[in-house]
Amino acid sequence: MYIEEPAPGMSASQTLTVTPDMTAESIRSGAARVFSTPSMIALMECAAVAAVEPCLEAGWISVGTALNVEHLAPTPIGLAVTAIARLLSADGRRLRFAVEARCGDEIIGRGTHERVVVHHERFMARAGEKLRHQPERP
Numbered sequence: 001m002y003i004e005e006p007a008p009g010m011s012a013s014q015t016l017t018v019t020p021d022m023t024a025e026s027i028r029s030g031a032a033r034v035f036s037t038p039s040m041i042a043l044m045e046c047a048a049v050a051a052v053e054p055c056l057e058a059g060w061i062s063v064g065t066a067l068n069v070e071h072l073a074p075t076p077i078g079l080a081v082t083a084i085a086r087l088l089s090a091d092g093r094r095l096r097f098a099v100e101a102r103c104g105d106e107i108i109g110r111g112t113h114e115r116v117v118v119h120h121e122r123f124m125a126r127a128g129e130k131l132r133h134q135p136e137r138p
Contacts (some may be wrong), residue, residue, distance in 0.1 A: 012050035041082030
């Protein structure tokens with residue numbers, strides 16, 4: 001599962017520039033033309049993935065399982081946002097991160113995020129089982 005054990009304190013960041021398709025208005029999570037909370041959360045998750053990915057053996061991935069985030073300030077189209085994820089703890093397959101999003105020096109979001117390490121092929125097989133048990137649609 002691990003090439004090396006994830007160590008508390010390890011971190012990674014991801015940066016993007018806010019585009020119209022990332023706004024609350026565009027993804028229908030609100031009416032404002034500012035960086036949406038779902039887009040901020042996705043960026044935070046990307047940072048957490050980047051933090052742990054170097055520790056994983058081939059065939060293993062991490063999946064998000066829990067999130068507790070505050071969105072503190074609006075960010076308009078055209079500005080850069082950076083998300084940082086710092087590993088707080090690793091308990092077997094369970095990973096807990098502190099996450100933060102910034103626009104320049106301003107913290108626009110913060111919280112915690114949990115991920116679990118899974119075998120990719122087995123995880124996808126389990127997901128595929130759900131398709132096989134769905135009733136046929138007319």
